[in-house]
Amino acid sequence: MRRAVVFFLVLSCFLAVGQEKKYVTVKKALNLMGTAFEITVVAPSEEIGYINIDEAASEITRIEKMISSWDPDSETSLINKNAGIRPVKVSRELFGLIERAIKISEITDGAFDISYASVDNIWKFDGTMKNMPSRGAIAQSVSKVGYKKIVLDAEVQSVFLTQKGMKIGFGAIGKGYAADKAKAFLMSKGVPGGLINASGDLTTWGTKATGEKWMIGIANPLSKDKVFSWLPVIESSVATSGNYEKYIVINGKKYSHIIDPRTGYPTSGVQSVTVFAKYAELCDALATAVFVMGKDSGIHMINQIDGVEVVVVDDANKIHRSSGILFNNNQ
Template sequence: MKKILVLFSFVLSSCILSAQQLYSESSILMGSSFNISVVAEDEEFAKESLALAKEEIVRIEKLISSWIQGSETSKINQNAGVAAVKVSKELFDLIYRAQQISKLTSGAFDISFAAVGKLWEFDGRESQMPDQEILNASIVNIGHHLIELNEEASTVFLLKKGMRIGFGAIGKGYAADRAKQVLVERGVVGGIINASGDMNTWGTKPDGSSWTIGIVNPMNNKKVFSWFSLEHDAVVTSGDYEKFTQINGERYSHIIDPRTGIPAKGIVSCTVFAGKAELADALATAVFVMGKEAGLFLINQLPNIEAILIDDSGMIHRSKNIEIEEN
């Protein structure tokens, strides 16, 4: 799978008359901005399709949110170190896949990172690192190996009190995948789901051209530094240009290294291309934590996965199947 990115250029599609039109709707879902667009000939069909996609995203949120009382995820966290919790096959499988990504990334991605997340606010008020003793007390409760899964009983058990799981680094991607699946099964021929940077597309625009996706310039988030075409694929961009902190003159992203409890630094933007937004979401987080050398080494070992990174000096780094044409 080869991606060609053209810097500082625009892709212009010719206008072809078609009975199909693009219908879009934006909503705040899962605490983030979701924009869902579908290609359809009938307005009523399009509106019903958009409503079904939103319903699916809301359903996913109720399943994976750790803040909604009574959710399966909340029950898992409430019973940390106490008892195993029986969960639906859907949530069990999602946690299992998350564990596999944790193993693949040597712990750079870990849904149990939630145990340390509360130590950071990223509201500009941090002026120093949390006390090391506090950090140490939190990271002992982090580790994918401490999440015990029983497939036969469909149970999840967090082995230590103080543990928490959270799907902030994979949840929106999974929701985008599920919304896409609902729409494809309904017969929607094309569309794009943008979950605050977690994108999933299929088909084409009404004029038959490919979807055009832009990557935000991390040095100026009001501008796009690159545009590219995407079909039947997912792309996720993680960036620290909206949420970061500076301590002792060093810039730290809002993405926390689960192994240390300290926010990652060195990369300001990471875009990952994959077949599923869930996987791209998780890998974008992992690469952010791993850094450009280790991160790109991992990406280059994975089939049909590519990435483009921008470091804190503005340099662009890419995986082996990405070609960049500068104009």
């Protein structure tokens, strides 16, 4: 549904000495789920740190095998193959993820929708598109999209896509979910602190080896090297969705590559959305939803959800925020 754009400058410390133990911060960049991951852990030694990171990477690979629509043997592919034919019994884990995704669709009135994978791609963001598609073509492109067409049976734990040609995909929630699961795994292993950056879907726990908080910097839209505010991320997560690099201009109007799954039209008026919440899965999904809903409706929705905050940059580079965000500007 979207391509995450990373505008985080993560403060990290590579060596610290505590009062009782010596800890190091170990970081490794990996290519997982077809995108860039960076896993950072606090450990008693580099050797143990790298073992922890490799184990977390294995957990992320396990998630990918479950949710990938490119893997013909995945549970997700089996659901898609049987669209309009029959329900498919799935694992409790995947059923739960789909169930939560549908709840987010309900909260956002369909601005977030995993059935968006069904869309026919008529918009081109490679510089070749000069004119708007016809209304008929746009309507046809989303004719198979609609979260209400996903039928769940909790008793038998099955998923049924009611229309032939329907597909589900986890592009706007999967990386966040994988980050959450890797974090939970590392915490269960006793890793005292860390940070997982799943190509812009970021989650943390504990502190840096120095005892300091993990901090992220939200970059200026016009200059990614300049931070307009540093914000602490304490036992929490953050995700950003943006259109800085992928958009089209038609008749002088800028359209994002992020498509409204309800209408088939690209979004406009917003440059980036950064969502803060406890879970990266929720941040991931809501960042897309707010982008689709627009500044006013999106912020209003976030203000109704406990424990969730948002920062929106509009197309005039003006910063807007939900009620719980207090900036510490440091240009």
